[in-house]
Amino acid sequence: MTSLSDEQYQNKFMHSLFNSADDPNEEDDEDCHLSQHEWLCPETTSSIIYHLAFLAPGHGDSVWNSSECIAQHLLLPEYRTKLLNNRNTHDMNWPPRSCIEFGAGAALPSLVLLKEGAKKVVITDRFVNDETFDALRMSVDMNAKEWNLSKEEVEDSVVVMPHTWGEEVEKLTQQHTNNSSNNGEEECKADLLIASDCIYNPEYHTSLLESASSAMNLKSFFIVGYSLHGNVQSSQILNFFNIAQDEFGLKVVNEFTKEYDGQRGIGSVDKERGTVYLKLLIKA
Secondary structure: OOOOOHHHHHHHHHHHHOOOOOOOOOOOOOOOOEEEEEEEOOOOOOEEEEEEEOOOOOOOOOOOHHHHHHHHHHHOHHHHHHHHOOOOOOOOOOOOOEEEEEOOOOOHHHHHHHHHOOOEEEEEEOOOOHHHHHHHHHHHHHHHHHOOOOHHHHHHHEEEEEOOOOOOOHHHHHOOHHHOOOOOOHHHOOOEEEEEOOOOOHHHHHHHHHHHHHOOOOOOEEEEEEOOOOOOOHHHHHHHHHHHHHHHOEEEEEEEEEOOOOEOOOOEOOHHHHOEEEEEEEEO
């Protein structure tokens, strides 16, 4: 039996306080820190299998409203049009050629992009332990089987990798070179970038923008989804978009909100915390 450190034991104990022991999706193996779940997309019969890592960084062991909201807006054509098409900018070819998700957690948006046929999907999160990336790879593999994707197709189209915002940003764009008609710098950029509930801590705003802007060209779209969790003043969260504009030349070209009955990720029934804000950014 694999022993847990004191910190891991305490984390596991706290986790047990907030999760039902009768959850049929929880793994029975006490040595396994991964659990399997199914997301049913509202208004469709589509479903996606995903895994959560008990020892994931931050709150990556839960699915947050913004992740589900972005996934739904990428999967349903009418929702996708509302999000990505705007008269103030260009339209995106669908499916996108190359995509990056930051702070992916369960990576629902990335899995939708794989289902939709994106040629390259780069799924990233901060490295804390291997379990987070084991969970992501399991999700990719199980859904690929459901969608009749071969092992070769998955290897060509999906990269699961650790990434700390603001560090080694060139590695993000290196993942796209095999899909480019040439290896010019602009061709190596991503078409679509996603950050779901990644801006709740203002300390990391600049670092996230450094990573995102480095992987964007003038045709790239950057989807930022978030809720206001009350950990800091709302003005501090919204300052992310001021920094994006003033320091990185990224402007908001589309935005709207979607109401949820509370925040799923933390089990809060506060409707104000459940509201998701979606904003679409491009390089000015």
